[in-house]
Amino acid sequence: MQHEYQDIIVSEVSDGVLTITLNRPEAYNALRTQLLSEMASVLQWATLNDDIRAVVVTGNEKVFAAGADIKEMAALDAVGVLNDPRVLHWRTIAQFPKPLVAAVNGFALGGGCELVMHADIVIAGDNAQFGQPEINLGIIPGAGGTQRLLRTVGKSMAMQLVLSGEFISAAQARDFGLISEVTIPERSLERATELARKIATKPPIAVRQAKEVLLKAYETTLDSGLSLERKAFTLLAATEDRNEGIAAFMEKRKPNFTGK
C-alpha cells in the first residue's frame, strides 16, 4: 500500500484481495475520524486499482469495533455533528463499488455494527456480539443503523436492538440475516478471505453490476429493481467476459476473465 496508516493496517494485495485491519485495540477499535478517513481513502484507492477485486475488513479477536469514538463525539455540539467529516467517509464506504467482506470477532457495536451493515457479506466468529447501544448515550444510530438494520432484520428485531440497546449473538445475527455465516473465531478471517478470493476470480464487471443491482433492492420498488436488473443483464452481454464465460462452459474448460 502507498503509505503508513495510524488506525488501520492495510495488507499487500494477494490473489486480488486487499485486507484492512482496524487497529486501535486500546480504544476497542472505536471509529474516530482518523480511522474512517483512512478507511475511506484506502477504498477510494482500491476502487481505481484493477488488481483489487474485493476487500476484507476485520478487527481483532476480541473486538471488531465498539462504535463511534465516544470521547471524540463528546466534544461536538449540534453544529459540529452537522459538519462532521465522518459523514463523507461513511458515504465513501457505502459507495465502494467492489465487494466488501467483513470478518467479525467480538464486539460490533454502534458504528461498528453499522460498518458491518456496509459490508456486502459478513462472516462472524461465534464470540461476536452485535448491538446498537446508542440509546444508552441519549442518541440514536447515525450511520445508517436505523434504516439498514430495519431493512435487514425486520421491524421487531431492529426496534429491539435500537430501543433497548441489547446485544445479540452471532447465531441470532445469522438467523436474522445480518450476517451469513458463523465460524469459530480463529476461522472467520480465513473464511472471509476465502470468499473474497473466490469472488476475485469472477468477472469483475459482472460482480460490480451484481452488487449495484442487489443493493438497489433496499431502496426501490420491485418494478424498478427488476428494470435495473434487466438493464445490467443486457449491458453484460456487451462484455468480453460474458462471451468468455459462455465459451468456456461450451468448451468444457476454465474461463479466463480479463475484466473487459
Ligand code: HXC
Ligand atoms: C471510545 C471506547 C469505546 C468507544 C470502548 N472504548 N468503546 N472508547 N469510544 N465507543 C474504550 C474504553 O474507554 C476503554 O478505554 C477501552 O476501550 C476498553 O473498554 P472497556 O469499557 O473498559 O471494556 P469492557 O468492560 O470489556 O466493555 C466493552 C464494551 C464497552 C461493552 C464494548 O467498552 C462499551 O460499552 N463501549 C461503548 C459501546 C457503545 O456505546 N458504542 C456506541 C457508540 S455511539 P480506557 O482507556 O477508558 O480504559 C455510536 C454512534 C454511531 O457508535 C454514529 C455514527 C455517525
